[in-house]
Amino acid sequence: MKPIGCPQGLLAGMIGLAGVMWAAPLSAAPAAPPAIATPPVYVPDLSHQNEPLPNGVLVWDSMQKTVETNDAANEAEFVFNFTNVSGGNVVFLDVHPSCGCTTAHLPPLPWTVAPGAAGQIAATVNIAGKIGTLIKAINITTDKGRTQLTLVIKIVPAPLPTMSEAERQKAVELARIDRQAVFKNNCATCHVQRGQGKYGEALYQADCAICHESERRASFVPDLHDLKVPTNLDFWRTWIAHGKPGTFMPAFAQSDGGPLTDMQIASLAAYLNAAIPSKVPPPQ
Ligand code: HEC
Numbered sequence: 001m002k003p004i005g006c007p008q009g010l011l012a013g014m015i016g017l018a019g020v021m022w023a024a025p026l027s028a029a030p031a032a033p034p035a036i037a038t039p040p041v042y043v044p045d046l047s048h049q050n051e052p053l054p055n056g057v058l059v060w061d062s063m064q065k066t067v068e069t070n071d072a073a074n075e076a077e078f079v080f081n082f083t084n085v086s087g088g089n090v091v092f093l094d095v096h097p098s099c100g101c102t103t104a105h106l107p108p109l110p111w112t113v114a115p116g117a118a119g120q121i122a123a124t125v126n127i128a129g130k131i132g133t134l135i136k137a138i139n140i141t142t143d144k145g146r147t148q149l150t151l152v153i154k155i156v157p158a159p160l161p162t163m164s165e166a167e168r169q170k171a172v173e174l175a176r177i178d179r180q181a182v183f184k185n186n187c188a189t190c191h192v193q194r195g196q197g198k199y200g201e202a203l204y205q206a207d208c209a210i211c212h213e214s215e216r217r218a219s220f221v222p223d224l225h226d227l228k229v230p231t232n233l234d235f236w237r238t239w240i241a242h243g244k245p246g247t248f249m250p251a252f253a254q255s256d257g258g259p260l261t262d263m264q265i266a267s268l269a270a271y272l273n274a275a276i277p278s279k280v281p282p283p284q
Pocket residue numbers: 182191204207208209210211212220221222224227228229236239240244247248249250252268272
């Protein structure tokens with residue numbers, strides 16, 4: 001039993017009394033039902049939502065963040081922190097990433113942030129198969145105006161896996177017998193899997209640079225940036241698809257027993273044709 005004078009006890013007693021009065025059949029004047037207290041609902045003023053958010057409302061730790069990662073990663077993560085430095089509530093009405101590859105993480109909308117309160121918007125960007133610099137945005141609409149966060153992702157090629165000298169000797173022996181050996185068994189972990197699902201430059205870094213850009217490569221692996229023959233789309237497509245029998249250059253086309261689809265080969269040829277202009281003019 002609660003001590004007399006406790007507010008809840010008192011209130012319960014009053015409600016009990018009101019209930020009795022309400023139920024009394026002979027009561028002359030109908031008594032009002034007890035008032036139930038609910039917190040006031042904050043109704044945002046929506047007249048400014050399409051204007052730029054003025055200064056002095058939200059202060060962010062940064063409105064543009066950069067993540068550096070390599071192409072072995074499938075996602076880049078961002079966290080933006082802010083404080084409501086204005087004297088009133090700020091209501092987040094809409095938070096909209098610039099592309100389907102970006103997901104924003106925040107409390108359910110509409111999200112009311114009290115004056116002085118801090119908040120956080122996190123984001124995940126899907127970068128699978130991408131390389132280079134990507135720029136994404138998150139568009140934010142609040143009842144005080146709109147603003148935008150910028151997400152920069154710099155994706156460099158993952159460091160090349162390496163083999164011991166003995167492993168390399170053995171690999172070269174196997175490839176001498178069968179130039180397609182690089183795509184088989186254990187060899188595939190370095191020579192096939194890194195390129196799966198990739199196109200263009202990202203695919204080049206995974207499947208070609210492993211041999212052609214390695215500083216430790218054998219002397220019989222040519223430098224593709226210094227070719228002595230004229231090049232064009234067809235040159236690249238043919239070499240990639242069919243390689244060269246009797247050498248260590250494998251055939252990448254699936255029709256030749258390689259790992260790449262026609263679309264991957266076309267994307268590689270287009271990338272290389274643009275990235276490595278022909279040094280030698282084609283014969284007239
Ligand atoms: C296993 C190592 C290896 C891989 C992987 C590889 N190459 Fe080669 N590539 C070679 C070798 C060795 C040669 C030299 C062939 C010869 O003796 O003519 C060569 C030759 C070439 C040539 C002819 C260059 C010339 O001198 O005319 C091109 C073009 C080429 N490769 C492109 C590529 C591309 C594009 C990829 C990625 C799809 C790739 N290579 C992947 C080993 C490799």
